[in-house]
Amino acid sequence: MIEALLALLGVFLIVQLFYYLFVFVRLANYQQEISDGNGSPPDGSPPGVTVLVCAWNELENLNELLPLLNAQEYPEFEVIVLDDRSHDGTEDFLNENATRWPHVRSVRIETEYPHITPKKYALTVGMKHARYPVALLTDADCRPASHHWIAGMASQLSEDKEIVLGFSPYYKEAGLLNWFIRCETFYTAVQYLSLALAQRPYMGVGRNLMYRTDLFFQHKGFYQHKHVVGGDDDLFMNQAATRTNTAIDLNPDSFVYSFPKTTWTSWLTQKKRHLSVGKHYRSSNKIRLGLMSASHVGVWVVGLSTLAWGLFWQDWFVLQILGGAFALRWLVQTIVLQAINRRLDRTLSWFSFVPMDLTFFVYYVSMSGLVLSRRKKKVTWR
Template sequence: MLNLSLWLFVGFALINLFFYAFFAGFLWRRKLIKPSGKTLTQPLSVIVCAKNEAQNLEKNIPHILSQDYPNFELILVNDSSKDNTLEVMEEFEKADSRVKIVNVLPNEHFWGNKKYALTLGIKKAKNDFLVFTDADCHPESNLWLQYLATAFNSQKQLVLGYGKYKTQKGLLNKFIRFETLLTAIQYFAYAHYKSAYMGVGRNLAYTAKLFYEHNGFVNHMNVLSGDDDLFVNESANRENTIYCTNKESFTLSDPKNTWQDWMFQKKRHISTAKHYKVRHKFLLGLFYTSQLGMGLFFLLTNILLIFKFEMDILQVLWLVMLVRYLVVMLVFAKATSVFNEKRLLPILPLLEWGLVTIQMLIFVSNQNKKPTTWAR
């Protein structure tokens, strides 16, 4: 039993280290975007889909309208809101000719489906280059559109961006930002090695041509979430995808304020993963399994070694774990610098193993009850 537990720990640790080496390859070799005059002339359509987001729209839309970009329209999609979202949108439309409104009425076939509302917004767009963000976030700089526009070219039709969450006090905020950072490290690394599997709707761009070539969201319209990651998973290939990790291209969102709301959000996001391509499901599952398996067999092996008084082997076990931790710390030190995230490193072990536990609980919970609406 001891030998089996020890070898399983070593095996999972090696697999886990392989993934972190993979992530490190992206972090130290990532490519930055350099805006150029030629690309800044192409017209863009920025699309924001909102459901009961009146206050967020009032706060965040001015950040989009103040972008230092010469030619773009802003399409605001009201997805059957019950508050005064539509009235707020109309005020922006009156004040700025670049603003267009799509008012989505309740539809019994697509009730609560963000993809239906987004599709109507895309159909309203007059430009081929589409940029997406959410009502509860805003660009961190007025150069956001410049960087996304520069990323497009004759081959690159899909641009992945980074969506940060605001830094606030409390452990919940640290978990939210850590999970967002870890997810970003993964999807940017896969994109770097030409196997993009997801993006985030808070900061995403693609061409209308790509959208229509893949029949929009038709293949996963019945899945509540996935207007961002499932579309990327379906449409991305080795040649058409590019990522943008310049700090000027980040968006900033308001994080959830309660554990319940955050868990609900994560349940909705995790429920889409089973629809990914087989190779992506395998690799993402293997990374998570290596995290979970390594932790479980590390604890079990410690107990068995102490029980059998095998102190020499116990020291080796802890040495392996220390080396692994140093590698992970190095990767996250670089990642927090690249993505401008603060105050996460001092409690990295707590965040890492806490997140593994939370993800396991969400996975189990999702087997019994799935979210029924895209907004909460």
């Protein structure tokens, strides 16, 4: 029995080390070409950019966000606020301030359609109203890190790069929930940014995502998954991103910060929606991500089983092997993730990685149970 456990542990450990040493390390070592400051890509002049902001009852957030967007330092851009049936005074606020921010305009959406989820319809309307050939997506509860957000993202476009994946961390606040949300956001970014560098892009985050509008219409927008709640970012990337058309942006000036959920209930509701989208990924992406999470869970399940066996039989040699395996994994994990953490503006403390490893084991097991038992819920705005 112990031989089988150690063999399984070795298999799971090799898979984990492969991701860290051959996939994630690409992000740690990535050298990004620096923009000239006005968003000009290496092979041409800066393209016009339309920033799309979907808003459903986001009056307070829009009051803070729109001045920041209007003040962006970029040669040619506009901001379209897609007011989706808001009833909190958003429409009056936008009308009253129509001349206050020259780069900002709004489109009011009055109708909800049964054949497509509301946010995807709002984004589609925004794409059709866009004056410029590049769309940059964000949410009303987001805040760009600097006045160079648009310029930084646009600088990564080129003749063959039609998509730019940005990073959108959450603000740091007190409490376990906030720590876990920031850990999950960081590790998700590690995965999708690293795999993009490995020419296997599979998702982006709609809080900070840029692509050419022509690409959107070439793929008929969200038609393939118009009925799926969520997925306006990752499912479209699954559909449109290729080995060669996707770039990433690691410039901290181009990050977009967001306000996290403050209760476990609201976070769990959001997480259920995100998890329900994953089953619509391409098979190859599901396999890659499945191996990553399964090997993570496997290391811990087999490791704990081996620990129990070794303690019961007082087999110190087996316990030494187990300790060495976990020490090696944690060492590699900490070195690689800390290097990435420095690239992502140190959104986590360096000592977070080992506790995060155990927490994700519990999280993966818990979420797999929720997915299996999940019942169909009423569609929300998202």
